[in-house]
Amino acid sequence: MPRATAKNRILQVASDLFYREGIRAVGIDRIILESGVVKSSFYRNFASKDDLVAAYLEYHEDLNAKDLEEVQLQHPNSSVMQLHALIDRFVEKIKTPGYRGCPFVNTTVEFPDSAHQNHIRAVKGTEENWNRIARLAEEAGAARPFEMAELLRMLCNGAIMLSYMKKSDFNPDIFSRSAHTLVDSHLFSWTVTRKDD
Numbered sequence: 001m002p003r004a005t006a007k008n009r010i011l012q013v014a015s016d017l018f019y020r021e022g023i024r025a026v027g028i029d030r031i032i033l034e035s036g037v038v039k040s041s042f043y044r045n046f047a048s049k050d051d052l053v054a055a056y057l058e059y060h061e062d063l064n065a066k067d068l069e070e071v072q073l074q075h076p077n078s079s080v081m082q083l084h085a086l087i088d089r090f091v092e093k094i095k096t097p098g099y100r101g102c103p104f105v106n107t108t109v110e111f112p113d114s115a116h117q118n119h120i121r122a123v124k125g126t127e128e129n130w131n132r133i134a135r136l137a138e139e140a141g142a143a144r145p146f147e148m149a150e151l152l153r154m155l156c157n158g159a160i161m162l163s164y165m166k167k168s169d170f171n172p173d174i175f176s177r178s179a180h181t182l183v184d185s186h187l188f189s190w191t192v193t194r195k196d197d
Contacts, residue, residue, distance in 0.1 A: 006035075006037045006042075006045060007045040009035040009036065009037060010031060010042060010045060010046065011055055011056070012035075013031055013035040014052050014056055015056050015059055015060075017030070017034070018056050018103070019100055019103055019106075020100065022106070023053055023056075023106075023107060023110050023111075050118060053121070054117070054118075054121055056103070057103065057104065057107065057118075057122055058125075060125065061125045061129070064125075064132075067086065068082075068132055068136070071085040071089070079136055079137075079140035079141075080141075080183075080187060082140075083137060083140055083183050084180060086133065087152075087179045087183070088176070090156060090179075091172050091173075091175065091176045094159060094170075094172045094175070095172055101160040101164065102156075102157070103122075104122040104129075105122075105126065105157065105160070107119070107121075107122035133149045133152065137149055137183075137186070140187060141187055142186045142187055144186065145186075147186075148182070151182055152182060152183070155179050155182065156175075156179075159172065159175040
């Protein structure tokens, strides 16, 4: 297996630390130390910490896009099944030890100034993800796809916060049932509307 490039090592180490401990809590010197590169190599690849944060957010954008691509391959003929598969994937993530929620939401909390470039990039990343889900809901036949995506987003964010607050008492299966029911109810209402036309 080929050795990872210095840029990839830096990004992987930073992504892990940023997600586990928070962006502001992790300094460049620690990233350099744990990735095993020299300082000059770091700055050849990332001019600043904010540039590294941008790459971290882009990395998670790519992971979200990959999730969608994989469920599309699993269920190529059913947008409905793709939506349900995405919910199942989210539930599995919540169950994973060390899960700390959405990296985009976490970043906006760490950088509350809406004019800060990290805040702007994080908002853009999460909006792109939910717009993809809304388009998928539209393909599945939802009467109000963007409303359905927004309701699903609220459920997901609520589940994330409860998983923080309740920890060992949190039951992701309750979220799962709620999310699947939400999707089905929107698709059912579309079916009824179509029949009445």
